[in-house]
Amino acid sequence: PHTEYMNVKQMEFFRSKLTQLKTEILNSAGETTEHLREDTVIVPDPADRATIEEEHALELRTRDRERKLLKKIEQSIARIDSNDYGYCDETGEPIGVGRLLARPTATLSLEAQERRELKQKMFGD
Incomplete structure (x- = not known):
């Protein structure tokens, strides 16, 4: 029943x-900054330098994804504060505890998400 949902x-x-997820991401970002700082020594071998630059690029892409996730986490916490958490942005229906356990930042029910993905696939939106 709805009275049990999102109590x-x-x-x-x-x-x-x-x-907890937010804390893990912030700690990871701090480690990246430290790691990039440590690796700024001059490496004479071009192959080694290319490897280090590739590692840095990969790490920065990962941090960019985490930065976007951090924003979604903060939005989800704000939704909890306003008692909107757990309900689909499109339909207002419950997203479902199972989906939220798998993806705590979800803002769409599975059906609404599937409709959106289908629309994007059809129209390249």
């Missing part, structure tokens, strides 16, 4: 899960 206990569980 206080569930909201606190997801707030904790999202906060």
Whole structure:
């Protein structure tokens, strides 16, 4: 029943899960900064330098993805604060605990997400 869905206990569980995820990302970002700083020594061998530059590029792409995820996490926490968390942006229907456990930043029900992906595939949107 809807009275059981997204009760206080569930909201606190997801707030904790999202906060933990946020902390992990921020710690990881700090390690990247430190790692990039350490690797700025001059490497005379072009092959070694290319390898280091490729590693840096990969690490920066990962950080960019994490930065976007961090924004979604913060938006999800704000949705918890406003009691909107767990409900589909398009339909207002419950997203479902199972989906939120798999993807705590989800803002669309599985059906709405599938419709959006199908539309994007059809129209290249």
